Amino acid sequence: MRLLTLAVGIAGVPSLAVVFLTLGGWIGGWPALTITAIVWAVATLTAAIFLHDLQLLSEFVRRLATDETHSVRQRRTGPIIMEALSRDLEHLVRVLAPRAALVEQLRRADTLILERLPDPLIVLAGDRSVRRANAAARAAFGGEMAAVLRHPDLRSAIDRTFSSRAVQTAELTLPVPMERDVHASVVPMDPPLADGGQAIVVLSDRTRERVVERMRADFVANVSHELRTPLASLIGFIETIRGPAADDPPAQKRFLGIMAEQGARMNRLIDDLLSLSRIELTEHQPPSDPIDLRDIVSGMAASFEPRMVKRNVHLAIDVAEDLPRVAADADQIAQVLQNMLDNAMKYGRDGGVVGLTIQHPAGGSRWPNRPGLVISVSDQGAGIPKEHIPRLTERFYRVDKGRSRAVGGTGLGLAIIKHIINRHRGQLLIESEVGIGTTVSVWLPLTQTQPLTR
Numbered sequence: 001m002r003l004l005t006l007a008v009g010i011a012g013v014p015s016l017a018v019v020f021l022t023l024g025g026w027i028g029g030w031p032a033l034t035i036t037a038i039v040w041a042v043a044t045l046t047a048a049i050f051l052h053d054l055q056l057l058s059e060f061v062r063r064l065a066t067d068e069t070h071s072v073r074q075r076r077t078g079p080i081i082m083e084a085l086s087r088d089l090e091h092l093v094r095v096l097a098p099r100a101a102l103v104e105q106l107r108r109a110d111t112l113i114l115e116r117l118p119d120p121l122i123v124l125a126g127d128r129s130v131r132r133a134n135a136a137a138r139a140a141f142g143g144e145m146a147a148v149l150r151h152p153d154l155r156s157a158i159d160r161t162f163s164s165r166a167v168q169t170a171e172l173t174l175p176v177p178m179e180r181d182v183h184a185s186v187v188p189m190d191p192p193l194a195d196g197g198q199a200i201v202v203l204s205d206r207t208r209e210r211v212v213e214r215m216r217a218d219f220v221a222n223v224s225h226e227l228r229t230p231l232a233s234l235i236g237f238i239e240t241i242r243g244p245a246a247d248d249p250p251a252q253k254r255f256l257g258i259m260a261e262q263g264a265r266m267n268r269l270i271d272d273l274l275s276l277s278r279i280e281l282t283e284h285q286p287p288s289d290p291i292d293l294r295d296i297v298s299g300m301a302a303s304f305e306p307r308m309v310k311r312n313v314h315l316a317i318d319v320a321e322d323l324p325r326v327a328a329d330a331d332q333i334a335q336v337l338q339n340m341l342d343n344a345m346k347y348g349r350d351g352g353v354v355g356l357t358i359q360h361p362a363g364g365s366r367w368p369n370r371p372g373l374v375i376s377v378s379d380q381g382a383g384i385p386k387e388h389i390p391r392l393t394e395r396f397y398r399v400d401k402g403r404s405r406a407v408g409g410t411g412l413g414l415a416i417i418k419h420i421i422n423r424h425r426g427q428l429l430i431e432s433e434v435g436i437g438t439t440v441s442v443w444l445p446l447t448q449t450q451p452l453t454r
Ligand SMILES: Nc1ncnc2c1ncn2[C@@H]1O[C@H](COP(=O)(O)OP(=O)(O)OP(=O)(O)O)[C@@H](O)[C@H]1O
Pocket: 272, 339, 342, 343, 344, 346, 347, 348, 379, 381, 382, 383, 384, 392, 397, 398, 399, 400, 404, 408, 409, 410, 411, 412, 413, 414, 415, 438
């Protein structure tokens, strides 16, 4: 059919010319018939060759398109009229093949970069539906992805991005699966990504930074408050001594005593703060020198002696016989012991027993399954209600502020212990029962396990 149409197309005009020439009497009947027959024969042959070539060429192009390796070698016996065209096509494909491979490689690299980015990232199509989400987004939001995208502030940032074609941001607080502060950036993709993505949403978790910011603000507020109280009292007494009590030596003596106490309190607070920041500075490098804990224990027991006598407290020391040396900072471990004993003295019972033990950890799951030593201090004081225990190592956290302040506490002792034990890669455990007493234990890892030879 195509052959006939093409042959008619080729032979049509010359045939019509022959008909006119015959009708006009310029050529005779026989010559006209002969010319027409020749024209039709040539037209049919040309059409046949042309169609055959076209068929071969289209097969060739089809093969080039489907052949991934672009190694198609067309028989040169193929197209007759269009041989040059087929050769050019083959050349074109060969030139374009590496470019296509490069484009594919870049596309894969882009996909991989998005997939591996540490921040959660969601690709949106033009209709705001999720095209894909990277590994971090799947891990962070999983099934909650749709709920996150429905957040009114994020939705409005997405709408603004699509209408303005500019980057828009939003600060979100996501309530599920746990409360998180997230900074969202919606970036338009112009031109769109290979998969049709028209915008990407990058969600950076800022929860930790917010917590740190809040902690810093609380810390400054706490320090100022702790310093302001004794400072206000000092200023008050100075004014009293200069004014109403100017001629009252016994009152002056009493006030000076209180002022000295307040001054000492401020001094203690500043010492504690400085030692906390010093410990934090070295927290990333654990100590390596082996020390003998027995020396520290005996020194500490001696220094607490006067306070014990005053409060009629008995110190029961129980140290394991085969105590190995531990890699520790002697001054810092002394501070840990001092803070533990100080609490036992301050919050323990008058006339009670304070226990100080250093033992190999008993079997069980309380401590890490590695060689270590456990230092414990126990008292028979009023104990600590359960709900306070997890917060005791926070700076300035006190169960009973009034009582702690009355006994000279600043609320930093356990925070200092925690940081020192962190630096030693150890663990801290506070156990308490209201009305019975409190035991504070620290586990220190052993790096050198041979018994100490004296
Ligand atoms: N052995 C204990 N018995 C009862 N309560 C305790 C005991 N140890 C600590 N606490 C409670 O925990 C709080 C925090 O203790 P921490 O040692 O950190 O601070 P502090 O003793 O108040 O002050 P500082 O140790 O800085 O002088 C205390 O205020 C107290 O309420």
